Amino acid sequence: FxxxxxxxxxxxxxxxxxxLSDAELKKILRTVNWNKLLSGFCGEIRQVPPMHSAKxxxxxRLYSLARQGKEIERRAVPVTISALEIxxxxxxxxxxxxIVCSAGTYIRTLAEDIGRKAGTGAHLQELRRTRSGRFSLDDALDLAYLEEMACPETRLITMREALADLPEVILPDNRIEKTRQGLPTRISQPVIADGSAVKMxxxxxxxxxxxxxENAEKNVWPKVVLI
Structure with a gap:
């Protein structure tokens, strides 16, 4: 801050x-009602993408313009903050x-906005991603550790496992060639939401x-074919 x-x-x-002097800055930070301040950033909020970003x-790219000393108007985009705690x-x-947030959230922008709300200004000092989807740091391996392993391939996961969050359908053998050709497969599962990505x-x-x-015809249309 x-x-x-x-x-x-x-x-x-x-x-x-x-x-502000250091003493005044510290005094302000001590008197901020942090629970109230942070609660204002929870839920769906709108963020203006920073100039130093890949958007x-x-x-x-915004960062390309920023390196030229240019700043342009950017539209605010909706993001969701599910959890925000000190x-x-x-x-x-x-x-x-x-912080637990949706994809596309700019943590640097969030840090700046919190600093402005506190009345002191702020910037991001360090950022560590601890989870993405169902994968967390508990699943991560240090590169040096992998290099020292006798059989590092034993730690590999299948593509099916990597996409465990997606619903899936089992293709009978007579649909494999049709899938390779990009043709749809009709399914009977009623629980899949229309437009959802599905593992085949x-x-x-x-x-x-x-x-x-595609709910209208109960079809799954292959979009990325791996066979």
């Missing part, structure tokens, strides 16, 4: 800052947060394709 940077994180140049506007305070002006599994248990379910 205390100032923003032109990149939104500690690698950037100081952009704005208050005229494209008019066919150009884990610890490191020193008097640095806080560590736990062959009778050997391998991922044959990823398809899209």
């Amino acid at each position: 205390g100032f923003e940077t032109d990149t939104g994180d500690r690698t950037g140049k100081r952009k704005t800052g208050s005229d 494209k506007v008019g066919g150009k 884990l610890e305070t490191a020193g008097d002006t640095t806080m560590k947060f736990r 599994i062959d009778e050997n248990g391998s991922l044959a394709a990823i398809g899209i379910y």
Whole structure:
């Protein structure tokens, strides 16, 4: 807390800052009602993508424009913050947060917005992704550890396992060639939502394709064919 940077994180140049002394800054942070402040960022919110990001506007990456010293107008986009809590305070002006958010959330922007709401300004010092989908750091392996393993391939998972969150259909052998040709397979499962991505599994248990379910005709159309 205390100032923003032109990149939104500690690698950037100081952009704005208050005229507060360290003592005044610490006093403000001690008097903030953090539960109330953070609750205002939970649920669906709208964020303006930072200039230093890979988002494209008019066919150009924002970071490319930022490196040219340009700043353009960006539309706010909806994101969802499911959880936002303080884990610890490191020193008097640095806080560590736990955040559960939707894909596309800019944590640097969230840090800036929290700092503005607190009245002090802020930037992101460090970011660690602890989970993505069903995979967490508990599933991760250090590269050095893998290099030292006698049989690192034993830690590989199948593509079917990697997409465990998706519903699946088992293809009979007589549908494999049709799937390879991009033709749909009619299914009977009524629980799949219209437009959902679906794993298409062959009778050997391998991922044959990823398809899209079309409720009107009860068909799964292959979109990514792997056979």
